[in-house]
Amino acid sequence: ERGINVSGINNSPIKAVNPKYPWLKSNKHTKQLEVSDWLTMEIKDFVKYISPSEKEIEARNSVVRRLNDAIMSLWPDAELHCFGSYSTDLYLPGSDIDTVVISKGHKYDNRASLYKLSTYLRVHKLGKRIETIAKAKVPIIKFVDPETGYHIDISFERDNGLTAAQIIISWIKSTPGLRELVMIVKQFLSVRRLNEVHTGGLGGFSIICLVYSFLRLHPRIVTGSIDPMDNLGVLLIEFFELYGFNFGYDNVAIAFKNKTQPIYIPKTSNQNLLNRNPFFLAIQDPQDPTNNISRGTFNLRDIKRSFGGAYEMLVNKCYEMNNATYKQRLGESILGDVIKFKGKARDFVDA
Amino acid sequence: NNCPDKRHYNYCTYCNSRTHSTDRCPNIWRSYIVKKISHDSSVRRDMYPSGLIFCYNCGHEGHFGDNCPFPRVSRTPNINGSAFTGENLPREFRNLYRVRLSEVKRR
Ligand SMILES: [Zn+2]
Ligand SMILES: [Zn+2]
Incomplete structure (x- = not known):
């Protein structure tokens, strides 16, 4: 109902208006009448900015191809598959490539195979800094690709990551705004090192479930009254509002009807989702109701606190900018404090 | 003071x-930037999001977290209200939401 033009993103390679916020190409945001529209534009620009370029996509694909060839020459009946953020197009620059070796008879699900492949990679110089982690719940080989520097994980004979990737891809296709908000929340958590499951952080699939259920249960979205892509700014703040202040982590679990429609259920209705600690995030695995996707997230307290902090930062900046003059707005960013991107400068044109 | x-x-x-x-x-x-939609209220009434209203506080269906009849679980207060309230439904659904809430309470 408000006649504000949120499209028309300018692709010309202008120098960033403020080196602190390299995703801002111009001051066009600051002309927005409403601060939430300004934030929406910044989110779109930032997502464009951190999305991989053609070159990066090609480099990653060739790493995977090279590895797949190597594995097939070692084990002709096996194949290397990608899962995780790499296969769902939700990866941040420099994130790991998650792969899994799969064969028909699940022949390579053993320690001998783990060490055999790790030796093979070393001998053929396919990886440096190779670590073989045999004692973990999911044994893996971790290494760095010598040509590109990408970090690669190889696990064995587990296809649940592949099915999860299929589910995520279908959610993204059917849910405008999901990809954008997930990228922002991922970046937010990764800057604060709260996105690694082995240190109690929030894993990629859990982040997706939080954003997806938030969008799919939002009163304005379930009634079709807003287009999420036009309202990313408000929605991002409301995401942090929900999980930073309001969500009843002690009582509520996120679950999925028919693997697609998110719902809330009381934790007590599924014993598998209860934990000794009541303040614990519970997300019922859409593929397996006995599994809590976020069972490794034992640092919920810091995650909740950081979400609350993000809410405060965003709304305070909104109030400040709402009162500011045009001159005071120049070079400013609403999103900046939340995502604090410290990567090398990227080229907008091929992003 | x-x-x-x-x-x-x-x-x-x-x-x-x-x-x-x-x-x-x-x-x-x-x-919000609201979509332009038809004002045919009979069409809109069918779109009432039954089965899509859940409570962030208790996990039950039928009401939003801001309107939960149970004590608040989160220790952080909710002073100004959040997105998850019947007030955030489009105007034409708010009455129906209120009616359904009071029906549940009476039962
Ligand atoms: Zn409730
Ligand atoms: Zn007011």
Whole structure:
């Protein structure tokens, strides 16, 4: 109902208006009448900015191809598959490539195979800094690709990551705004090192479930009254509002009807989702109701606190900018404090 | 109370609220760009999101977290209200939502 033009993103390679916020190409945001529209534009620009370029996509694909060839020459009946953020197009620059070796008879699900492949990679110089982690719940080989520097994980004979990737891809296709908000929340958590499951952080699939259920249960979205892509700014703040202040982590679990429609259920209705600690995030695995996707997230307290902090930062900046003059707005960013991107400068044109 | 500005500080002339000042009104950022839709109310009534209204506080179906009849679980207060309230439904659904809420309470 408000006649504000949120499209028309300018692709010309202008120098960033403020080196602190390299995703801002111009001051066009600051002309927005409403601060939430300004934030929406910044989110779109930032997502464009951190999305991989053609070159990066090609480099990653060739790493995977090279590895797949190597594995097939070692084990002709096996194949290397990608899962995780790499296969769902939700990866941040420099994130790991998650792969899994799969064969028909699940022949390579053993320690001998783990060490055999790790030796093979070393001998053929396919990886440096190779670590073989045999004692973990999911044994893996971790290494760095010598040509590109990408970090690669190889696990064995587990296809649940592949099915999860299929589910995520279908959610993204059917849910405008999901990809954008997930990228922002991922970046937010990764800057604060709260996105690694082995240190109690929030894993990629859990982040997706939080954003997806938030969008799919939002009163304005379930009634079709807003287009999420036009309202990313408000929605991002409301995401942090929900999980930073309001969500009843002690009582509520996120679950999925028919693997697609998110719902809330009381934790007590599924014993598998209860934990000794009541303040614990519970997300019922859409593929397996006995599994809590976020069972490794034992640092919920810091995650909740950081979400609350993000809410405060965003709304305070909104109030400040709402009162500011045009001159005071120049070079400013609403999103900046939340995502604090410290990567090398990227080229907008091929992003 | 020796702060002369306190009363002024906690009053919003925009929404007549005493929980915040005008320059910190949530409406400054919670302003949606709403889709243009048909005003045929009979069509819209069928779109009432039955089965899609869940409570972030207790996990039950039928009401939003801000309207939960059970004690609040989160230790952080919810002073100004959130996105998950019947008030955030489009106007034509708010009455039906209120009616259904009171029906549940009576049962
Ligand atoms: Zn107000
Ligand atoms: Zn409730």
